[in-house]
Amino acid sequence: MKISGFTIIKNAVLNDYPIVESVKSILPVVDEMIILIGNCEDDTIGLIESINDPKIKIHHSVWDPNLRTGGSVLAVETNKAMQLISKDADWAFYIQGDEVVHEQYHEAILKGCRDYKDQSAVDGLLFKYLHFYGTYDYVGDSRTWYSNEVRVIRNDLSISAYKDAQGFRKQGKKLNVKAIKAYIYHYGWVKSPEQMMKKNKNFTKLWHNDEVLKDYLAQPDFFDYSQFDSLEKFDGTHPNVMLERIARANFNINFDPSKKKFSLKDKALYYFEKATGIRPFDFKNYRLLR
Secondary structure (H helix, E strand, O other): OOEEEEEEEOOOOOOOOOHHHHHHHHHHHOOEEEEEEOOOOOOHHHHHHOOOOOOEEEEEOOOOOOOOOOOHHHHHHHHHHHOOOOOOOOEEEEOOOOEEOOHHHHHHHHHHHHHHOOOOOOOEEEEEEEEEEOOOOEEEOOOOOOOEEEEEEEOOOOEEEEOOOOEEEEOOEEEEEEEEEEEEEEEEEOOOHHHHHHHHHHHHOOOOOHHHHHHHHOOOOOOOOOOOOOEEEOOOOOOHHHHHHHHHOOOOOOOOOOOOOOOHHHHHHHHHHHHHOOOOOOOOOEEEOO
């Protein structure tokens, strides 16, 4: 069995992406790691080269500045990266630049890949998600955050990235997937308020042109972290690859997770999900096989 990892990245230094931690977190379960680096304004190349692992294969690309609708450039670049995967790989493990896998899930991931390798009806493996917000101590626990997504897909040329590359489709149709007992830790919303706003302004340009965004871009470079509907305290452990980054954090944001900011409808749905584990009316970009 062969597993290929792949990711895309651009301006990781400017936007403070934990891309090094992302890559290192899946290296133990992949046989090669494809990293497609976009045309950067910083030393992202040097950052990736510093990982210095023989599994890593660095490639380069130029992002099309005209693809500024719905994050479509992310799907285009992700598809380019997928095409660089070794043809003899059975599975492709996609990781985004702000996602990290805890080492405690490595065996579950490998088991899923082994168990479904010869089951052609299974297009991919579904992961649960933890979305950290503001600091490394809190996670979003409302319907604002997607709870599952596909991150391991069969190495099949008919599978491609969907919309902004959050997920995948097979010839335009949802993938048939199996859920595995593993989480992706999403750290994209953990930065200082200044760095968070800077990153948001840069990232939002992938969805809209500057004319549409002019008022947003004119805002001060300070993100208001009070804009949450519901948080809960994180009582688990972080991946080992994240510990050094967490120790370097020099910002402090305090939250009161007892405060909820819901409409009546969202409040009812929130407490129903807490009581039953069921999230009604939730969009799923996949078909879950039982």
